[in-house]
């Protein structure tokens with residue numbers, strides 16, 4: 001195929017550029033979430049006007065095969081007809097009442113059916129709220145102040161969880177955030193991931209003051225970095241031995257890495273009886289609308305008001321449109337959908353291997369179920385933590401990103417984010433991606 005024939009028609013993106021300028025006059029940085037600003041890749045952030053299946057279209061009329069999938073939620077592809085219909089039906093009945101609606105319990109049941117260790121589940125609106133509330137429960141249950149998190153893990157933007165966080169902070173190389181008091185930051189111990197000795201040392205020193213360890217089920221906000229074999233099990237056992245809880249954050253991995261999230265993959269490998277205490281979800285569970293959740297054993301979850309002393313609430317919690325989108329998404333996320341997601345990941349990973357090897361780009365593909373990301377750099381051994389993940393050649397990624405964009409493939413605009421496939425990535429969409437890879441790999445080689 002003539003490589004030029006696959007290029008987008010309006011690479012200059014004049015419409016997006018004008019909108020970016022306009023937005024920057026009224027919105028800080030022109031964006032409502034930092035990574036969207038293309039800070040680490042440069043160039044004009046694309047303003048998107050529609051999405052259908054595996055593709056999105058920008059304001060200039062360029063169509064891209066999408067590997068962002070709304071940063072995860074669009075598991076079935078954009079504007080899945082059943083999801084759109086469910087939301088339209090819900091909207092026609094009313095946008096929200098601030099009262100319980102019948103489908104909330106159905107969504108909770110659907111999630112519990114996939115992760116049976118959850119006995120009670122509460123719906124919130126964002127992943128940030130889910131992890132923030134899980135931590136409040138852990139502190140309420142243990143009456144202890146300290147939290148352990150791992151470097152490079154991202155759990156949303158609540159004050160106590162921003163230290164050495166991944167996602168946008170990794171992209172912008174920010175060690176944490178201004179505006180967090182020293183007292184709050186001091187209640188979070190940040191440890192290297194996959195380092196059991198560091199965890200043991202922290203528990204030996206502070207054991208009686210640690211309320212919980214929070215960990216992404218598989219890290220995916222510094223690039224994809226699954227736990228080393230045995231790490232999650234050892235982490236849970238160690239925490240429990242010291243009377244601390246374990247919060248497994250599945251906001252990104254939940255019902256995406258696999259049908260029961262990454263814990264569904266991990267639990268096959270751990271000894272009977274070893275399990276996290278609380279799990280958090282977001283993204284896929286809201287099917288593209290603002291909805292997230294946290295769940296766990298009844299005795300812990302029932303510490304929440306109105307039953308218990310731990311307060312949490314939300315005007316929009318359990319919003320009927322969001323519940324309809326999440327419920328319909330999960331109900332359509334069947335074995336066939338996960339097969340398609342797995343096939344899409346396999347196909348792209350194979351093509352990356354061939355294109356990068358051919359062009360001489362040193363790289364490593366990291367994978368956790370259907371989630372994967374590409375490390376631009378020389379990694380003869382599997383990386384274990386944030387320090388190694390940060391060693392990436394960002395210039396090579398930048399050149400690669402822009403070549404893919406010009407060829408009509410929308411990648412996450414950061415070397416530190418996962419690639420998100422959808423069940424709508426059919427053969428045509430996959431071919432568009434695999435056809436674009438050789439040119440992009442050559443661009444990466446030239447930049448590296």
Ligand code: PLP
Pocket residue numbers: 125126127128129131154155156157167216221249250251252253282283292
């Ligand atoms: N936890 C994880 C693992 C995430 O990936 C994210 C967002 O990317 C969050 C929490 C925060 O979710 P939200 O952006 O909905 O607040």
